[in-house]
Amino acid sequence: MHTTISRAILASTSLFLLTACQTTNSTTPAPAPLASTVLRTEPIVLVEMTCPVTGETVTCESEVAYFESYPVYCLDRASARQFASLEMKQRARLAAEQVLAQKGIRNTTCPITGETLTAAGSPAIFEGEVIGFASAADANQFRSLPPEKRAKLIEQWRASESA
Numbered sequence: 814m815h816t817t818i819s820r821a822i823l824a825s826t827s828l829f830l831l832t833a834c835q836t837t838n839s840t841t842p843a844p845a846p847l848a849s850t851v852l853r854t855e856p857i858v859l860v861e862m863t864c865p866v867t868g869e870t871v872t873c874e875s876e877v878a879y880f881e882s883y884p885v886y887c888l889d890r891a892s893a894r895q896f897a898s899l900e901m902k903q904r905a906r907l908a909a910e911q912v913l914a915q916k917g918i919r920n921t922t923c924p925i926t927g928e929t930l931t932a933a934g935s936p937a938i939f940e941g942e943v944i945g946f947a948s949a950a951d952a953n954q955f956r957s958l959p960p961e962k963r964a965k966l967i968e969q970w971r972a973s974e975s976a
Contacts, residue, residue, distance in 0.1 A: 865907035918945030
């Protein structure tokens with residue numbers, strides 16, 4: 814079944830590419846491309862990023878290293894290699910700024926443990942807002958709470974954040 818689906822996607826993508834690449838001087842009209850065959854991915858654009866190794870400003874055109882499956886932009890290839898050679902905990906700490914933004918997490922501390930979030934932080938949605946937790950276990954613990962306890966926990970956490 815997987816092969817059949819892959820062949821169908823490949824065939825429809827090939828049809829779209831052939832249609833898109835045809836010249837306008839053809840005597841037969843080109844068939845309209847199917848909307849379902851176009852796959853679009855929007856790049857993640859962070860307004861300001863700093864290299865996790867050098868601390869200098871970088872863009873999404875800079876060299877890239879990875880934390881799990883998330884791109885981490887570095888100043889140059891040497892910085893990307895240095896980042897990749899670090900142990901996991903250190904990479905998680907250094908990549909937090911870029912990776913948490915890609916996950917949609919804006920907070921910097923865990924509502925349950927009070928720990929500073931690293932790139933390994935896990936998101937959970939509360940009242941339409943993405944809130945980061947120190948680990949997937951913390952996020953799952955939060956999700957398992959009854960709604961009134963979740964609200965109380967977030968209220969106490971926000972009060973301690975603003976103090």
